[in-house]
Amino acid sequence: QVQLQQSGPGLLKPSETLSLACSVSGASITTAFYWHWIRQPPGETLQWLGSVYHSGTTYYDPSLKSRLTVSVDTYTNRFFLQLRSVTAADTAVYYCARAPVDKDLDYWSQGNLVIVSS
Amino acid sequence: DIQVTQSPSIVSASVGDKVTITCRASQTIPVRLAWYQQKPGKAPRLLIYKVSTLESGVPSRFSGSGSGTEFTLTINSLQPDDFATYYCQQYGSYSRTFGQGTKVEIK
Numbered sequence: 001q002v003q004l005q006q007s008g009p010g011l012l013k014p015s016e017t018l019s020l021a022c023s024v025s026g027a028s029i030t031t032a033f034y035w036h037w038i039r040q041p042p043g044e045t046l047q048w049l050g051s052v053y054h055s056g057t058t059y060y061d062p063s064l065k066s067r068l069t070v071s072v073d074t075y076t077n078r079f080f081l082q083l084r085s086v087t088a089a090d091t092a093v094y095y096c097a098r099a100p101v102d103k104d105l106d107y108w109s110q111g112n113l114v115i116v117s118s
Numbered sequence: 119d120i121q122v123t124q125s126p127s128i129v130s131a132s133v134g135d136k137v138t139i140t141c142r143a144s145q146t147i148p149v150r151l152a153w154y155q156q157k158p159g160k161a162p163r164l165l166i167y168k169v170s171t172l173e174s175g176v177p178s179r180f181s182g183s184g185s186g187t188e189f190t191l192t193i194n195s196l197q198p199d200d201f202a203t204y205y206c207q208q209y210g211s212y213s214r215t216f217g218q219g220t221k222v223e224i225k
Contacts, residue, residue, distance in 0.1 A: 036214075046154075046162065046205060048214035059212040062119065095161055103168065104152040104209050108161035 002026040004096050004109040012116050018083040022096030030054040034099045035079045039092035086116045124217035130225040137193040139220045141206035150210040153191045157202045
């Protein structure tokens with residue numbers, strides 16, 4: 001059974017860097033999947049942030065590209081998000097998810113609320 | 119970026135009703151459209167991908183259709199477990215955008 005488990009802080013101050021990790025079990029991160037980060041501000045819709053392939057190829061939402069880095073570690077079967085210079089607008093539930101090449105986001109993490117507040 | 123717009127934003131329905139949700143894209147999406155169901159405090163669940171392909175384990179009362187810029191999610195004979203928020207999403211060109219969501223609530 002595929003599982004994605006997130007880890008990272010729940011509270012940050014403005015201007016800090018948000019670092020999240022997503023551990024994948026039940027599937028190898030080197031198989032034909034893209035690995036994604038999505039967030040959902042309270043009461044709002046979902047926002048796709050970026051994705052990474054096991055080769056290291058990345059894709060980003062243009063509005064976040066200057067602050068966002070998504071990376072992968074094939075040895076530990078994990079992928080990561082770094083979002084720099086956070087503000088209150090980055091407060092959201094963050095999810096990691098998997099997308100096979102022939103469909104879309106089929107497995108998701110449980111989601112973690114990240115609050116940015118001074 | 120391709121934008122997707124859902125309507126209506128809220129549907130009030132009863133068990134056994136047929137519910138239809140529409141998703142319009144700002145430009146043509148070549149079959150790369152998906153639908154998700156989300157319940158409060160939970161991650162979204164993939165229901166349909168490639169416009170009309172049912173994800174494994176999803177009941178057959180859910181169906182998707184459409185082409186070009188207009189797409190539809192239909193729930194036939196609404197069940198108590200179906201009261202949730204539904205999102206469409208386009209996934210072309212290595213980026214994704216979600217609709218604003220449609221909440222299906224009990225009438």
